[in-house]
Amino acid sequence: MSDSTPSLTVAVRTGKGKGAARRARRDGQVPAVIYGHGADPQHLLLPKLELNTILRNYGLNAVIDLDIEGTKQLALARQVDVHPLRDYVEHVDFLLVRRGEKVIVDIPVIVEGIPMGGTLTVQEAGSVEVEVDALAIPENIVVDVENAAAGTIITAGDLNLPAGADLVTNAEYAIVAINEAKSASTAEEDAEAEAEADEAAAE
Incomplete structure (x- = not known):
């Protein structure tokens, strides 16, 4: 801003x-x-x-x-x-x-960076609630996932908030997850297993 x-x-x-x-x-x-x-x-x-x-x-x-x-x-x-x-x-x-009053607002979360190879970035939440000075509301909050490994979870509590801002969203709330990307063969095997499970449940 x-x-x-x-x-x-x-x-x-x-x-x-x-x-x-x-x-x-x-x-x-x-x-x-x-x-x-x-x-x-x-x-x-x-x-x-x-x-x-x-x-x-x-x-x-x-x-x-x-x-x-x-x-x-x-x-x-x-x-x-x-x-x-x-x-x-x-x-x-x-x-x-x-002037000087604090307000609670939803701030968009922007994901930047490229994680390690063989991973998939999943944004679990598009915004977080923070309490901040009304005249110092950030336009967005950036999450950097550069070189992040599979299994990385970034929570609301991990976010880099501007000075004077307090997190309102639960600190343990997941914002971004770096998952292991499945190969085409693994995805096909999972789909077949799921189909077989559905057939068994229908019998």
Whole structure:
């Protein structure tokens, strides 16, 4: 994540319901809601192009300095709903945050490196939960499997978290496994054995 906090000028949304949301999207705006710290939820309209640029550059856990018709609010993009087929942002839930406040977020895990020959890298989890300063949320956490041997298991507790971040996910939770790659003949033998077991169970 960049050291700077992106800013976005937004409008208060008055129209409610699916029809109003569809009209907003046709006009190049994204419906959103902001809540937290005991404040009443506030419905907003965000400029689509500027929002997409921020999410692309800062990730789905972006903290944005929202200018809500002249009032500034720091907000974490808590949930970003993307259309499953058309791949556009349908709605955003924002959580009010304060400078110095810690938040719990899901951080994507990226696997890099090439393990030892004859192995297969299996990513068991795509993200982990961490508690971190709202203005220092990492875009991702990298796991290096360079030259890792078969049988290596990397757990959540093995991850290299940024300074000041605390792991929320169970430390023993498996993130990446380096397995021994099966040869074609071994895989065929396993398939035959499984088929025979299924036939025996059916008799």
